[in-house]
Every structure is written in C-alpha cells, then in structure tokens.
Amino acid sequence: MELVKTYELELELQRLRELRQGLEIRIKELEYAEGVITSRSERRIYRNFSDLLVEITKEEAIEHIERMRLALKREIERLRKREKEIMEELAKLRAPRS
Amino acid sequence: MELVKTYELELELQRLRELRQGLEIRIKELEYAEGVITSRSERRIYRNFSDLLVEITKEEAIEHIERMRLALKREIERLRKREKEIMEELAKLRAPRS
Amino acid sequence: MELVKTYELELELQRLRELRQGLEIRIKELEYAEGVITSRSERRIYRNFSDLLVEITKEEAIEHIERMRLALKREIERLRKREKEIMEELAKLRAPRS
C-alpha cells in the first residue's frame, strides 16, 4: 500500500515539475518578446487566440506581457508550494518507522 | 472486477473533463479575440490552417468565431452529458449492495 | 500471454487511428486554406517553420498544399494498411481455437 502511495506521489511530483517548467519557459519567452518589442518601434505584433492571430499595438503587447508575467508567477509559486508538500509526504513515507 | 471498472470509468471521466476544459478555454480565447477585433477597425487578422496562416477580413473572423462558438458549445454539452452518465455509473458501483 | 498480445495490439491500433485522424484533419485544414487563398487575390499568407513565420506567395502556398496533400494521403494509406493488418491479427487471437 505504501509503495503504491509513494509511486503515485512521485508521478504527481513529476507532473507538477513539468507543468512548472513549461510555465517558466513561457515567462522567459514573453520577456524575450518584450526585449524585441521595445528595441525598435516599427514591428508589427500579433496575439494568438485559439486559431486566430489578431494584430495588437506595442502598448497592448507590453500590457499583455506584464499581466501574463504576474499570472504565471503566481501559478509557479502555487506549484512550487504543492511540490514541497509532496516532497515532505514522500520523505515521511520513506523514513524508517520507529 | 468492479475495482477495474471503477478505475476505468474514473480515467474516462478525467479525460472527458480535460477535453471539455480545453474547449471552454478555446471559447474564451475566441470571445476575447472578438472583443479585440471589434474594438478597433484597422487590425490585420490571420487564421491558422495547419502550417499556413491566411489573412482574413474582420467579417470573416467574426463569422468564424460565431460558427466555432456554436460548434464548441454543442460539443461541450455532449461531453457534460457523457460525464454525468459516467458519474451515475460510478455512484452505482460505489453504492453498498442491498 | 495472448491477453497481453491482444492488449498491446489494441493500444497500437488506437494509436494508429489517432495518428491517421490527425493527418485527415490536416488535409481538411489545408484544403480549406486553399479555398480561402484562391477566393480573393489580396491576402497575405505565412508559412510556419518551427518558431518562425515566413511570408509566402499565393503560388508557393498552393504548391505547398498540393505537395502536403499528396504526402499526407500516402501516409494515411500506409496507416490504414497497418490498421487492417492489426485488425486481422486481433481477429485471429480472438477466434476460438479449433
């Protein structure tokens, strides 16, 4: 029973880490985009909505990046917290019973 | 045998929920796109077809969003109905036999 | 042993079907794109290459669609053939031994 629980927690931990790493990559990409957008003034910018791309202004893009950065950071923090909880549960399961 | 059946139904339920949530996100993105498209008149719009992006007019985009919204809502309704059926099957399997 | 074999073949069959359905959707999208591209002359078109979008002409887009259509159809045919083989193997495994 404890082996199954350990296995499930390890899978969950791995899933959370992959999710978090994906969000960290998205933040880096958006920050890179911000660097490119603010480096010159004459670039067209599009935002992706499902299967449509809609042109947006530089100001709209920067506002979007700021909002996304905050939302992604909050979500990453939430995932890190959950990862920590699972690692503590795993440590307890692996500790020899006294 | 019943444990296996319960497990399979739970997996199926989870799969249906993730599918439905993905469709709900697509509707929200298309509605957001509609807001952006109709807020100003001079935005270029592209539609994604496999690996090609083709420019479309504002009117074509709005028509596409309306059609997609209807199709996605129908599909979400179908998934919700199937989820409800599975939850009823699960409730029966979990109920103590009389 | 035969149960395991049956299970593996069923998984493989499902994987092949999903792959084929994905390719069929890509053909439909490209054909839809062709309809839009040829319906008016003044649309800009981009082709997606990894993380870059490069503008292409209407002629280049139509040539790309024709080439992709042929390649996708060949691949769909190959998958169908493999699906048929697996279904025959499954029929044999499920047949009562004489």
Add this chain to the structure above:
Amino acid sequence: MELVKTYELELELQRLRELRQGLEIRIKELEYAEGVITSRSERRIYRNFSDLLVEITKEEAIEHIERMRLALKREIERLRKREKEIMEELAKLRAPRS
C-alpha cells in the same frame, strides 16, 4: 527484476528517440525557412514567443536560425550519446550470463 529494468530502459530509449527526432525535424524546418528567407528579399518574417508573434528582420531571423541550429545540434548529440549508453546497458541485460 531484470525484466522490469529492461522494460524501463526500453521506454527511456523510445522517449529519447522521439525527443531527438522532434529536434531533428525542428532543424530541418529552420533550414527550410532559411532557404525561403534568403531566396527573395521582400518577405515579412515573424518570430513566435509564447502567444505573441513579433516581426523580425531578415538578419535577425538568420541569426536566430544559426543560433538555434547550434543549440539543437548540441542537444541532439547529447541525446545520441545517452541513447548509446542505454543500448549498451540493454545489451548487457540481454546477454546470457556466463
């Protein structure tokens, strides 16, 4: 125990191969893009950053392709090396004990 180890290594090998093949496709796409970009001078180019597309110059695109090509080749080399190690481990596990 050895059967489980063999199975895990085979899964890992398959995962590494799929990852590597994905990277090889990305290199081919970027090289194809480079061919298209350098064949004519008047193409607009966009780079994808998460959900934003930002216009970049031909020079920026070529520089990006060169940098990506190097990074992808290094990663492919690393994966090939790890694949080779796993194949050697598998060969040992499968060899009859003397």
